[in-house]
Amino acid sequence: MxxxxxxxxxxxxxxxxxxxEKLVRMYTCGPTVYNYVHIGNLRTFTxxxxxxxxxxxxxxxxxxxxxxxxxxxxxxxDAARAGKSIFEFTTVYTQAFFExxxxxxxxxxxxxxxxxxHIPEMVADIQALExxxxxxxxxxxxxxxxxxxxxYGKLSHINLSGNIAGARVDVDEYEKDDARDFVLWxxxxxxxxxxxxxFGEGRPGWHIECSAMARKYLGDTxxxxxxxxxxxxxxxxxxxxxxxxxxxxxxxxxxxxAEHLLVDSQKMSKSLGNFYTLRDLLDMRYSPDSIRYLLAxxxxxxxxxxxxxxxxxxxxxxxxLRNYALRLKTARFNEGENPHWTEKAKSAAMRFGEALDxxxxxxxxxxxxxxxxxxxxAAMDAGTFLAGNVPAAQDLLRQFDEIFDVVxxxxxxxxxxxxxxxxxxxxxxxxxxxxxxxxADEIRAQLDQQGVILEDTKDGVRWRRK
RNA sequence: GGCGCGGUAGCCAAGUGGUAAGGCCAGGGUCUGCAAAACCCUUAUUCGUCGGUUCGAUUCCGACCCGCGCCUCCA
Numbered sequence: 001m002x003x004x005x006x007x008x009x010x011x012x013x014x015x016x017x018x019x020x021e022k023l024v025r026m027y028t029c030g031p032t033v034y035n036y037v038h039i040g041n042l043r044t045f046t047x048x049x050x051x052x053x054x055x056x057x058x059x060x061x062x063x064x065x066x067x068x069x070x071x072x073x074x075x076x077x078d079a080a081r082a083g084k085s086i087f088e089f090t091t092v093y094t095q096a097f098f099e100x101x102x103x104x105x106x107x108x109x110x111x112x113x114x115x116x117x118h119i120p121e122m123v124a125d126i127q128a129l130e131x132x133x134x135x136x137x138x139x140x141x142x143x144x145x146x147x148x149x150x151x152y153g154k155l156s157h158i159n160l161s162g163n164i165a166g167a168r169v170d171v172d173e174y175e176k177d178d179a180r181d182f183v184l185w186x187x188x189x190x191x192x193x194x195x196x197x198x199f200g201e202g203r204p205g206w207h208i209e210c211s212a213m214a215r216k217y218l219g220d221t222x223x224x225x226x227x228x229x230x231x232x233x234x235x236x237x238x239x240x241x242x243x244x245x246x247x248x249x250x251x252x253x254x255x256x257x258a259e260h261l262l263v264d265s266q267k268m269s270k271s272l273g274n275f276y277t278l279r280d281l282l283d284m285r286y287s288p289d290s291i292r293y294l295l296a297x298x299x300x301x302x303x304x305x306x307x308x309x310x311x312x313x314x315x316x317x318x319x320x321l322r323n324y325a326l327r328l329k330t331a332r333f334n335e336g337e338n339p340h341w342t343e344k345a346k347s348a349a350m351r352f353g354e355a356l357d358x359x360x361x362x363x364x365x366x367x368x369x370x371x372x373x374x375x376x377x378a379a380m381d382a383g384t385f386l387a388g389n390v391p392a393a394q395d396l397l398r399q400f401d402e403i404f405d406v407v408x409x410x411x412x413x414x415x416x417x418x419x420x421x422x423x424x425x426x427x428x429x430x431x432x433x434x435x436x437x438x439x440a441d442e443i444r445a446q447l448d449q450q451g452v453i454l455e456d457t458k459d460g461v462r463w464r465r466k
Numbered sequence: 467g468g469c470g471c472g473g474u475a476g477c478c479a480a481g482u483g484g485u486a487a488g489g490c491c492a493g494g495g496u497c498u499g500c501a502a503a504a505c506c507c508u509u510a511u512u513c514g515u516c517g518g519u520u521c522g523a524u525u526c527c528g529a530c531c532c533g534c535g536c537c538u539c540c541a
Contacts, residue, residue, distance in 0.1 A: 011470090029541080030541095031541085032539095032540085032541095037541090038541085040540090040541055041541045042541085043541070044541040045541075047541095072539095073539075074539080074540095156469080156470095156536080156537085157469060157470080158468080158469065158536090158537065206539090227541070228540080228541030229470095229471095229535075229536075229541080230535085230536070230539090230540055230541065231540080231541070232536075233469095233536065233537065234537090234538090235540095257541095258541070259471080259535085259541095260534095260535075260540095260541070261541080262534085265533085265534085267534090267535085294478095297478080297479085297489080298478075298479075299479090299480085301471085302471090302472080302479085303471080303472080303534075303535080304478095305478080307477085307478085309477065309478090309490080309491090310477080310478060310490085312490080313477080313478070313489070313490035313491080314478095314489085314490085316489080316490060316491095317488095317489050317490070320489085320504095323503085323504060323505085326504095327504080327505085355480085361480075361481095363478090363479055363480050363487090363488075363489090364479095364480050364481075364487080364488085365480095366479095366480090366488065366489075367479085367480055367481095367487045367488035367489080368487085368488080369488085370487090370488050370489065371487070371488065374488090374505095374506085377504095377505055377506075378505080378506060378507095380505085381496080381505060381506060382506095432499075435499075437499060437500075440499090441500085441501085444501090444502085448502095453502080453503070454502080454503080455502080455503045455504060456497090456498065456501090456502085456503080456504090457497085457503085457504070457505095458497065458498090462503095462504095464503095
């Protein structure tokens with residue numbers, strides 16, 4: 001079966017066929033840099049990372065663009081509070097964003113672009129929309145007239161003919177002709193950053209940056225556009241109106257939306273006190289691996305209910321995989337190769353791929369891996385898993401880790417070097433042989449202090465970092 | 467009110483028209499100087515409820531109940 005995705009536009013799972021055979025043009029709505037990323041943001045970015053890696057594993061070349069929103073209401077508000085220019089303010093959080101995403105091994109897209117570096121492109125697009133009659137001016141701002149774009153609503157499947165009873169309506173938007181019209185260019189307000197343009201001094205509306213930058217770097221039609229579900233409406237709907245209003249061509253072929261993360265079954269919010277940034281969790285001593293694993297383990301179209309119990313369970317699961325990798329590396333196996341296990345490893349790799357091909361079914365993919373781990377562990381205990389079977393098992397684990405990236409430990413941060421640990425382990429083994437158990441226990445305690453766990457196995461001692 | 471999503475073991479969760487993957491927890495066991503760790507085994511006659519279609523439904527159809535999201539800034 002081919003690689004396939006659920007497309008929000010068609011509300012169906014569709015085979016993925018990019019415009020060019022092996023090239024994927026992909027755009028991601030990136031962060032608004034006014035704070036540290038929280039785990040909800042990270043759930044979406046982790047999905048995008050898994051998607052990237054899987055596309056590459058399937059032989060595609062990626063051209064992935066992500067924007068940084070660095071001018072926006074909340075940025076202006078918080079920068080002012082901090083007494084900084086928006087440039088100073090957003091630079092700090094942009095850098096923090098990359099530090100944080102790297103901590104949980106989220107790859108950096110091929111191209112990262114900032115909104116404020118693309119004001120001329122946005123202005124040109126707004127002018128093009130004006131020329132096509134999609135806009136009107138009011139109180140010094142420029143608005144998009146939704147009624148002028150007949151496809152409006154096709155992504156979010158929203159029926160525009162009324163029915164907003166019960167919905168919250170912004171009564172302040174008196175200057176718009178229609179409550180659903182959106183702003184392309186905002187007239188300057190006192191104390192706000194602004195740019196001089198043919199429409200007057202002001203700043204861009206939020207939606208225009210994405211369609212302008214996406215088209216600049218990826219062309220009029222993208223293969224994939226992703227973001228959180230909350231962006232479906234109005235942000236992505238408006239991007240379509242902007243891009244297609246200008247080009248008349250389909251803007252995006254596959255829209256992929258990541259569901260939200262909940263905390264203890266509730267929407268994460270500062271007022272509920274259940275709002276966590278990555279830094280919060282790392283300060284609480286949770287490992288980056290367990291966070292990444294947890295965020296990746298629930299398929300992206302399901303809501304992910306974040307709990308600390310779940311995070312601990314994720315850590316245990318990661319440890320299980322690491323122990324298995326360590327066992328493959330350090331245990332002694334009987335000579336020979338058992339064709340059964342070579343075959344099993346191969347079929348597991350295939351089923352792993354089939355799960356990910358199926359709209360990035362990470363839970364299914366993990367199931368395949370753990371099943372193989374359990375069965376082959378049992379075979380090792382029984383002595384039927386032989387030395388010649390190790391490479392195939394390691395291959396499987398490597399394929400897994402190219403996507404999930406949680407097994408291979410990061411470089412040790414300070415502490416003892418591998419050689420120092422090996423020396424202490426050897427000393428302890430000698431002590432044990434000469435029945436100097438006090439010294440042996442002392443070394444074990446010392447290593448434990450340094451974050452190194454010793455494990456006595458029948459094939460000797462092995463160690464790992466906590 | 468409109469649109470949409472989901473209800474599978476204590477928790478997380480995959481899945482299929484033919485009789486329930488996997489992870490965590492828990493219980494049992496193996497190993498061991500002690501211990502830890504590790505590993506193995508066991509754990510849903512049942513998939514929100516009630517009907518319908520079918521030889522057969524958790525899986526298809528209908529109704530209902532419950533939870534949630536979007537319709538406003540939000541990953």
